[in-house]
Amino acid sequence: MDVLFNPFSIARRTKRPLILDGAIGSLLQARGVPKDEYLWMSLASITSPEKVIELHKEYIEAGADIITTNTFRTNPSAKKEYSTNSGNMLIDLHGFVSKSVELAKIATEGTPVLIAGSNPPAEDCYQREVKLTLNDYYWNHELHIKKLFLKGCHFILNETQSHLIEIEKISRICDKEDIPFVMSLFFDKDFNLLSGQSVDEAINLVLKYKPLAIGFNCISSETFLSFIKERKFNFNWGVYLNAGSGELTDSKITACISPEEYQKIIRKILKYNPSFIGGCCGTTPDHIRKIKELLDERTVN
Numbered sequence: 001m002d003v004l005f006n007p008f009s010i011a012r013r014t015k016r017p018l019i020l021d022g023a024i025g026s027l028l029q030a031r032g033v034p035k036d037e038y039l040w041m042s043l044a045s046i047t048s049p050e051k052v053i054e055l056h057k058e059y060i061e062a063g064a065d066i067i068t069t070n071t072f073r074t075n076p077s078a079k080k081e082y083s084t085n086s087g088n089m090l091i092d093l094h095g096f097v098s099k100s101v102e103l104a105k106i107a108t109e110g111t112p113v114l115i116a117g118s119n120p121p122a123e124d125c126y127q128r129e130v131k132l133t134l135n136d137y138y139w140n141h142e143l144h145i146k147k148l149f150l151k152g153c154h155f156i157l158n159e160t161q162s163h164l165i166e167i168e169k170i171s172r173i174c175d176k177e178d179i180p181f182v183m184s185l186f187f188d189k190d191f192n193l194l195s196g197q198s199v200d201e202a203i204n205l206v207l208k209y210k211p212l213a214i215g216f217n218c219i220s221s222e223t224f225l226s227f228i229k230e231r232k233f234n235f236n237w238g239v240y241l242n243a244g245s246g247e248l249t250d251s252k253i254t255a256c257i258s259p260e261e262y263q264k265i266i267r268k269i270l271k272y273n274p275s276f277i278g279g280c281c282g283t284t285p286d287h288i289r290k291i292k293e294l295l296d297e298r299t300v301n
Helices: 007-014 025-030 049-062 076-085 093-108 134-150 164-176 199-207 221-228 259-270 285-300
Strands: 066-068 114-119 155-161 181-185 213-217 237-241 276-279
Touching: 025 049, 049 066, 049 093, 049 285, 066 093, 076 093, 076 134, 093 114, 093 134, 114 134, 134 155, 134 164, 155 164, 155 213, 164 181, 164 199, 181 199, 199 213, 221 237, 221 259, 237 259, 259 276, 259 285, 276 285
Parallel strands: 066 114, 114 155, 155 181, 181 213, 213 237, 237 276
Antiparallel strands: none
16 A cells, blocks of 8 residues: 555545454454464464454455454564463464465455554553563564565554553654554543553654554443543544453453444444544444444435
């Protein structure tokens, strides 16, 4: 994708947000694919590739304009932790990422659907205290981001990022390598990152590096609606909310918000003119289908 072409800008200008897919990991788990303690569901790209392709295609059929690669834990830090503590399977990092991107390419063949390379936090998503050094962060994200982009992702979706120092490192890497990216932030009910700074501080930092868009993900609908009603953004932004039950750190995630309920939530968000809308933990192709129905309804009216 030409970095000068920004589909999110077009979506915001036309007031028809792009549709991002929904959950991958939690849905694969619900379909009986075993999770790994360190690699989460990314291991399915190797152990159950046909199920990953099937899920990608279901999201495309439901109306997704963008699908994300099953790479939420193919990053070097996760692989290193896996190799140290598990040792069940020797995994080549290059091959691991390549395989996951290949599955997304197979699913999107013959379609205009964009592929977002999922790049997670170097450590656990919901971990307040970090253990890695600045060099560790840079090494982890530079390797993963470059591999994702070189294998053919249209842009990098840096997901569930909630530590300002890590957000800054990722933004610098993407800027230095001329890699188009979206930074998707996670914040608590007080609108703060897990590292303590306000989400507004993170937004202002990321904007300096000219992202395609800024996202917000894995946040409850109540928290996000409270957050967005206090702000009017003049940049490309999007959201994919948590629809799972229980705690964020639960080992198994199930949906507690139906597709119909999720559609009602998205309807409330659309008045703030997002550039993209999707689903996070607990969502399914049915949730994405309801978003598509809603956008089609607005176009007709």
